[in-house]
Amino acid sequence: MNKWMGALAALAALAVATPALADYPEKPVRVIVTTVPGPLDAFARAVVKQMSEKLKQPFIIDNRAGAGGNVGADMVAKAPADGYTLLFALDTTLTVNPSLYDKMPFDGSKDLAIISVPVTYSQMLAVGPNVKANSLPEFVQLAKTQHLSYASGGNGSPSHLTMAAFLANAGLDMTHVPYKGTGASVVDVMGGQVDSVFAVVSGIWPQAKAGKLKALAVSGNARSPSAPDVPTVAELGYPGFNASFAYVLAAPAGTPKEILQLLAREAQAAMNSKEVMDLDRQADYTPTGLSPEASAAWIRDMRKRWAEVITKAKITAN
Incomplete structure (x- = not known):
């Protein structure tokens, strides 16, 4: 009897639940x-x-x-x-x-x-126009000979994490300058207050085309459709690197x-x-x-x- 009653209860619950799912969303x-x-x-x-x-x-x-x-x-x-x-x-x-x-x-x-x-989406690495590096290898070499800084949108932000991952991969040490938002960080890299930044492609590429920044690499595992001439970090000697x-x-x-x-x-x-x-x-x-x-x-x-x-x-x- 208990098994029979349990089966009836299960059937009743199913009968109630099925129309609710069929009618979703009702509000x-x-x-x-x-x-x-x-x-x-x-x-x-x-x-x-x-x-x-x-x-x-x-x-x-x-x-x-x-x-x-x-x-x-x-x-x-x-x-x-x-x-x-x-x-x-x-x-x-x-x-x-x-x-x-x-x-x-x-x-x-x-x-x-x-x-x-x-x-x-990926991040794009850029440096200010006065930084003496026009490619990722030149940037790495420069960072080995003088202490550079990098901006980010804040501690733990995608821009911070991407650079942290790259620095660990490349064996580099740079000074982190966190901002409250990536926009302000990009502005200060353009102005020369900070040397470099990883930021979303849409925030970097227009400024790079205008000559206000130099775009060096893309963090994802594929080139950006918006900037197909900018290589990925992985292509430039860091196989497997993918910060997406x-x-x-x-x-x-x-x-x-x-x-x-x-x-x-x-x-x-x-x-x-x-x-x-x-x-x-x-x-x-x-x-x-x-x-x-x-x-x-x-x-x-x-x-x-x-x-x-x-x-x-x-x-x-x-």
């Missing part, structure tokens, strides 16, 4: 973006606009910046796992912060379900698999829209086409890779 979806308006926010809005139009419900952006994305990600990690609260974050919130912060308010490997890593970053779409752990799959399909469809493809070209993003499983594997791999860099370089959030 507006809240999308927490972990930065103030800027590149991530613009990308998230372009993607969820397409998803909203297809799924016939508003996807409402809620900007919750702070602690390298931990504030917004923690809100999503603790939200109901029903598909109505999503996260759009820099991958560093999940790949870098666990090693950067002494204590995390959530466990990214357990408390969040990865839907997609839709795009990756990404955006991540996620949901609370425990969100029904059917909802995650639906959101992943719609996110991928949004990537194929003209609006998002145009944005990718302008911002120098590389679409990945990764499945949720492959996206989660990418996050795990980068978490391990950056943990090694952070430990070796003794980087902290302060």
Whole structure:
């Protein structure tokens, strides 16, 4: 009798759950973006606009910046796992912060379900016009003979991590000058206050074309479509070097698999829209086409890779 009653209960639960999944979404979806308006926010809005139009419900952006994305990600990690609260974050919130912060308010490997890593992007190494180096080998040689400095968007930022990884690879030591944002750091490299910087291609290349900076190399495993003549670091004597970053779409752990799959399909469809493809070209993003499983594997791999860099370089959030 107990087994029979249990089977009936399971069937009843399935009967209730199935229509709910079939009707999702039945109300507006809240999308927490972990930065103030800027590149991530613009990308998230372009993607969820397409998803909203297809799924016939508003996807409402809620900007919750702070602690390298931990504030917004923690809100999503603790939200109901029903598909109505999503996260759009820099991958560093999940790949870098666990090693950067002494204590995390959530466990990214357990408390969040990865839907997609839709795009990756590289950093471009540049020096000021007065620095006597016109190539990466010349820059390395110069750094061996005189003490140079490098700017970044702040401790633990992609620009900081990329340079830390390169310095460890090349066996160099340089003075780190952190800024509150990459924009200000690039300005001071142009002005000669700091010697060098790794920053997003879209922030470096226009200035390099204008003669205000000298672009030396790209950090990813492929050349930038925007600057095809600029070689990768790996091409220039550092095989295997790959410092790439990404955006991540996620949901609370425990969100029904059917909802995650639906959101992943719609996110991928949004990537194929003209609006998002145009944005990718302008911002120098590389679409990945990764499945949720492959996206989660990418996050795990980068978490391990950056943990090694952070430990070796003794980087902290302060």
